[in-house]
Structure formats: structure tokens, C-alpha cells
Amino acid sequence: MHVLILGGDGYLGWPTAMYFSQRGYEVTVADNYFRRNSCLELDVGMLYPLPSLAERAAIWYRRTGKEIKVVIGDLREAEIMRSLFSGTVSYDWAINKSFTGVPETIVHYAEQPSAPYSLINYKYANTTISNNLLVTNNLMFAVRDFSRDTHIIKLGTMGEYGTPNIDIEEGWLTVRHKGREDTFLFPRQASSLYHTSKIMDTDLMWFGVRMWGLRVTDLMQGPVYGMLTEESGVDERLKTIFNYDEIFGTIINRFIVQAIVGYPLTVYGKGGQTKGVLNINDTLQCVYLAQKHPAESGKLRIYNQIMETFSVNELAELTRRVGVKLGYEVQIEHIENPRVEAEEHYYNPAYHGLLELGVKPHYLTEESMEEMFTVVERYKKNIRRDVIFRGIKW
């Protein structure tokens, strides 16, 4: 089985590559360092430095004898995307140019993943929309033209649904109207341009499914936390990228770093915003099980990829408790909300599908948070307070 991971240098992409490789899959990763370059451009800092993607693959090979093929190229370029299917090499650089054949599964992570990034100004909004839609559209046409049977696993986000005043279903809603009934994509109303680009991505895939019978799984994921996985334990240098800044850091990762450097936990507004979250190890399980049980041809299958829900206040309180237990003085500060969002709202999403496929959740507990504190503490001297909050306003 050949798995192609688009965005394979990223926070989720690199651990996914190792996960599949460890389980005997042929793995190709493609990336253009968009994330790393953006970190440099915006000067956001990282908890620890990372080897290049080629170096990571070389370390993995030395440690396990398993090869991860690396392609460096911008997937907004249609010819680069298509060359991953046709074998006609047109990408910028590859570790091993021999063509592995069309992939049976594609995991599509290659997007700009930050809401604040998408709202820095019109330029970053354009980058987000053009990057995310062009990569997805190029992928859809490449699969249509070269390999219609390939299963696409695309990452969506729970943020596509927004915070409606009704229960959130897994992707679809049956509507009765004037005595007739039909099933539609669940109504979506995002509160950032990044999340809006993800809605548009879902629509592109839904179009491809209806027109050409593509097989697609769309995983509506909540914010992911953590950095260690079984495979990253093979070598210290294989840990995934860890950002704690306002642009690329995710909430739990950020709170832990803030607690460690004595920076008051930045709760936006009232802190009643509720989100579904998951451990990075559960992202790996979800993607793996989605691959094992592919969507049928002509089906857009949607799962809500979260394991539990917390309000921002609850996450801050948990971080405070764990921090204090470990000897840190942790303050919580309610700051003026730079975002336009509901600070208190109804939130009741369904998330049965992935559990039914067999995912065994790693829940967020004081113990699991303590483990993350222990890793972050080792890099305390690298933490830059100036990047933690800059106040990008909606």
C-alpha cells in the first residue's frame, strides 16, 4: 500500500508519515516548507529547532531501515501535484526520484492552518484562500485524471460548523421542507477566513464526489495538542514542530508554555468558548482507521474528529492546577477578545463515527498534561515571551 501525505513536513504530517511507515506502508511526503517559511517570515519562534524534511527521513531510515520518500514542491502548481500521480517528475526536488506508482490513499494536510494568520491583513487572507483552494482543486483534478479509485482523506475542521444553537451532526443534516425531505451538508458558518477556506474545500470535494464518483473522507478535526508519538520516541530529532505563539500555536500547547514561563494564561473574553479537542496520537489513529476503512466511490464521508469538549475556562483551569502542582505560579487573565466569536454558546457536537471505527481515545487528564509540561520544560530557555500574544484582531 502506498500512502501519499501532502503537507508531510507539518505538525500532523510528519508524525503521520512515520506512523504509516512503521506499519509497513510505502510512504511519500510532499511539502514546500510553507509552514516553516511562514514561521520565519512572521518571526514566531519554535520550541526547538527541526531537521529538514530530508534529514528527518534520513534519520528515520537509519533508525528503522524504512524509507520515507521526500518531494519538495509547491502543490499550488498543478504540474507538481500531477507529477506525483503521473511519474513525470516536475517537482523541485526529491530524495528518490524513482516513481512509486499512484497512491492508494492520500492524506491531504497541505494547507495554511491558522485562523489568526488568515486575518493578519488582506495579503495573508489571499494567501490562505489561494493556497488552500488551489492545492485542494489540484488534488481533485489529479485524482480525477489519474487515479479515481484513490481514497482521499482530507482534513477539515470543526470550525466549519461554527457554534449553531442546535446539535452538530457528523457532516450531514436531513431537512424536511414543505412535506419533502432531503439530506444536505450540515449548515456551516465559520468565524475566520481560514475556516471559510476549509468550508470551500469541503465543497470542492463534494463536487468531485458528485461529478466523478471520487471517494473522500473529510475529517472535521478540533484543535490538536501534544507532540510525542510512539514513532517520535525512536530519535529525539524526530519530534514534530511545536509552536506556542498566537498564530500557529494551538490552545493547550500554548497554555502549557505560558504556565511554564509565568505568562498569564490568555483567555479571550469570558472564556465560555467551547471546543472539541484531541491528542495528536488520536489524530494518527483516526487517519489510520479512515484509511483502513475507505469511503466508497461516490461518497463524501464526514467524521467529527474530536474526543472530548472543553471550554477555554476549563482548559485554563486544568493548566493552572497542573502548573501549580509542579511548582509554577500560574495566573489566568481574561483579556479583551481580539476575535469576533460567541463567548458563551450552546455546543453539542456528535462524534461517534471514528469511535465506531475503533479509535481508542487518549483523554486529557492532569497526568497527560503533566507529561507535556515535562517535555516543554526541557526547552524553557528557548521560549520567547514576545511572540505569545500580539493581538491579531478580526
Ligand SMILES: NC(=O)c1ccc[n+]([C@@H]2O[C@H](COP(=O)([O-])OP(=O)(O)OC[C@H]3O[C@@H](n4cnc5c(N)ncnc54)[C@H](O)[C@@H]3O)[C@@H](O)[C@H]2O)c1
Ligand atoms: N493542528 C490542528 O489542531 C488542526 C485542527 C483542525 C484541522 N487541522 C487541519 O489539519 C491540516 C494539517 O494541520 P497542521 O497543524 O499539521 O498544519 P501544518 O502547517 O503544520 O501542516 C501543513 C503542511 O502543509 C504544507 N503546505 C502548505 N501549503 C502547501 C503547498 N502549497 N504545497 C506544499 N505543501 C504545503 C506546510 O508547509 C506544512 O508543512 C490542515 O489542513 C489543518 O487545516 C489542524
